[in-house]
Amino acid sequence: EIKALLAHPEIPARPDDEGLADYLFHSSRPVDRQDITCFTGISAxxxxxxxxxxxxxLMARRYWDFDRGRTLRxxxxxxxxxxxxxxxxxxxxxxTRAARPVAVSVSGGLDSSSIFCQAETLRRAGxxxxxxxxxxxxxxxxxTAADEQRFVREIEQAYGVSIGRIPMEPLLGVVRGVEDPVRAIEAPFxxxxxxxxxxxxxxxxxxxxxxxxxxHWGDQMLFSAAYLVxxxxRLDFGQIQRHTRTYQRxxxxxxxxELRRRLVVDIARHYVPRAVAPLLKSLRRRIFGPERPRPWFSDSFRRRALGLANRPVWFGDGFHSVHARSLYLPARSKYHVHCMEWNNKIAALRGLDAAxxxxxxxxxxFLMAVPGEIQNRDGVPRALLREAxxxxxxxxxxxxxxxADFTAAANDGIGRDLGQIAxxxxxxxxxxxxxxxDERRLAAALPGLAAELEGPNSLATWDLTDLFALEVWLEVFLGGQRALAARPPTPLPESIV
Structure with a gap:
């Protein structure tokens, strides 16, 4: 852990703006450079x-990687x-190799339910x-759109087990005890x-x-429409039409x-020459502007954070298919490595190993080696998992x-905590x-973010949690545990109280 290094009197805790930008502007940041942390002078x-x-x-070298060119037919x-x-x-x-029972977070969705049922099947077979x-x-x-109880009951009836229930509503929100995960993760998340x-x-x-x-990572590994490229x-327009027609169900x-948008991105990544990609990305940003402006960040920090926004996503050549490349990316990209780490670190707070x-x-x-149209046969997402x-x-x-859609639940939780966050x-x-x-721009933006919490997506929730995480991270690692009562809070706009 980085905290062990920071305990040394000659290693100060200084923020690395590049590392912070990787968390706060991750969609506009390079997918590699995984060695950069949020602390200056400390590398991963x-x-x-x-x-x-x-x-x-000091020398670093790779000792293993996926075989990008391997095919299986x-x-x-x-x-x-x-x-x-x-x-x-x-x-x-x-x-499930453990001396004690293993737990499965099973929502009732296809991915987590498959894991639970497979684990129980293996246990019964010895x-x-x-x-x-x-x-x-x-x-x-x-x-609600997040209600999956009937599917959990199906598992209980099929296997004769009892699955513990946790009602979400009383637990929504992020403020309570937030310093613990931020201290564990060692990043503004x-x-x-x-x-x-x-x-x-x-x-x-x-x-x-x-x-x-x-x-986790079932979405990334079990369904990617990149195989349409x-x-x-292969000019297989008939199969493309059949698959996309089935998607609508x-x-x-x-x-x-969203799938059409991703398909355009996948086509561009494959066909646009790498040397031309930065220019095209720059033109797109100038014409359409950034996907999410985030005006509350200072101009200097935004300039630095977006300094590499035009850099193409690149992990080298040698992929036998666009499908294989689309699965390699979440297994290797910096954002997903961050996600793996924070899952492991917050589980460790309770003495758990996340798996x-x-x-x-x-x-x-295996999934990289097989054709993408097999994984989603006839356009059915996760067809291979369903059959297996x-x-x-x-x-x-x-x-x-x-x-299930947890957008409303997440938005509601942030809405409850909005006064404390602000x-x-x-x-x-x-x-x-x-x-x-920029305090002035942030104050002007807060009412709009509050109004967005009533909308159909979680963009405002993500923006507010990012802002809150940055402040908590700075307090934990640079400013100590500041007591809010020590300074009078600025009056909040009526629209967010």
């Missing part, structure tokens, strides 16, 4: 690298499903070392549903678990709009065509005093 060891330190020099969809089933079972088995599998589920209010996450960890630990499995390269109008079966390297290597889980996952879950960011905040925020 990049995953799959080793570092050699001698009196003369089988004779039928059934054979692909069987191969996936074997690798997924092994991914779960590896993460193939899992853990003596028990504990299900912990956080539930949205009945009748706050989970927008931190209260719920904390309670899942508490329940898992109280049940005797030391390992917590979750379905591979079909386009699963994603609706808004989801299809992610969908990040199993053999499973990822036959006889393991209850049929109503295998046939799900919608995902007070923390008011006049005299460390973020403003150190030149990261």
């Amino acid at each position: 060891v990049v995953p799959a690298h080793l570092v050699v330190v001698t009196p003369e020099r 089988l004779s039928s969809f059934g054979e692909y499903a069987e191969a996936f089933r074997e690798r997924f079972a092994e991914a779960v088995r590896r993460r 193939r899992a070392a853990a003596p028990g599998v504990i299900g912990v589920s956080y539930l949205g209010a009945e009748g 706050v989970d927008s549903m931190w209260g719920v996450t904390r309670e899942v960890h508490v329940r898992a630990r109280e049940a005797g678990a030391r390992v917590l499995l979750s379905g 591979d079909l386009l390269r 699963f994603f609706g109008v808004d989801g299809m709009r 992610f079966p969908f990040l199993d390297r053999d499973l990822i290597a 889980m036959g006889g393991i996952l209850p049929e109503p879950l295998r046939a799900r065509t919608w995902k 007070a923390r960011l008011s006049q005299g905040s460390l973020a403003a005093r150190l030149g990261y925020l």
Whole structure:
């Protein structure tokens, strides 16, 4: 941990603006440069690298990577499903090797439910070392878009188990106890549903678990529409049409709009020469402006944060398909490495190891090697997982065509805490005093952000949690535990009180 280094009297805690920008402007930042931390003079060891330190020099080199050019072609969809089933079972088995029961955060969604059912199946077959599998589920209010209770009940009935329930509503918000995760993560990041996450960890630990499995990275590894670019390269317009027509059953109008946007990006990444990409990205920003302006940051910090915004996403050549590249990116990009780290660190606060079966390297290597249209046969998202889980996952879950939406819940939680967040960011905040925020522009923007919390997306929630996380991080590592009562808070606009 970085805190161990900062304990040394000759190593001061000084912010690294490049590292902070990676968290606060991640969509406009390079996906590599994973060694940069939020602290000046302190570098991270990049995953799959080793570092050699001698009196003369410091050297880092990669010792492992995925085989980007490997392909796997089988004779039928059934054979692909069987191969996936074997690798997924092994991914779960590896993460259930424990002397105590293992816990699974099971929402009722396809990914986490598959993990729970696979773990319980392995346990009953004597193939899992853990003596028990504990299900912990956080539930949205009945009748809302986050309500998945009926799917949790399907699992309980199929396996004769009881899954612990955690009602989300009383736990929404981020302010309570926020210093603990920020201190653990050592970066300006706050989970927008931190209260719920904390309670899942508490329940898992109280049940005797030391390992917590979750379905994180299922979205990234099990569904990417980038394979449509591979079909386009083969001029397979018929299959493209069939797949996109089926998508509409699963994603609706808004989801299809986002998929089309991603497809345009994937096509550009593949066909636009790398030397031309910075110019095109610069022109797009000048014509359309930034995706999210964030005027509350100071001009100097924004200029530095966006200084590399035109740099193309690049992880080298050698990928046998656009599909393979699209899976490699979340396994290697700096943003996703950050996410892996914060999941591990906040789980460790409760004595838990966070484990992610969908990040199993053999499973990822398999998915990279097979054709993308197999993974999503006939345009059905996660078709390979659905087929492989036959006889393991209850049929109503295998046939799900919608995902739970926690947007309203996350927005509601931030809305409840908005007064405290705004007070923390008011006049005299460390973020403003150190030149990261423009107090006047922030005060002008807060009413608009508050109004956006009533909208259909979580953009304002993410902006507010980023701002709050920056201030808390500065306080924890640079300013001590400041008592809010020590200075009168600036009166808040009526629209956000």
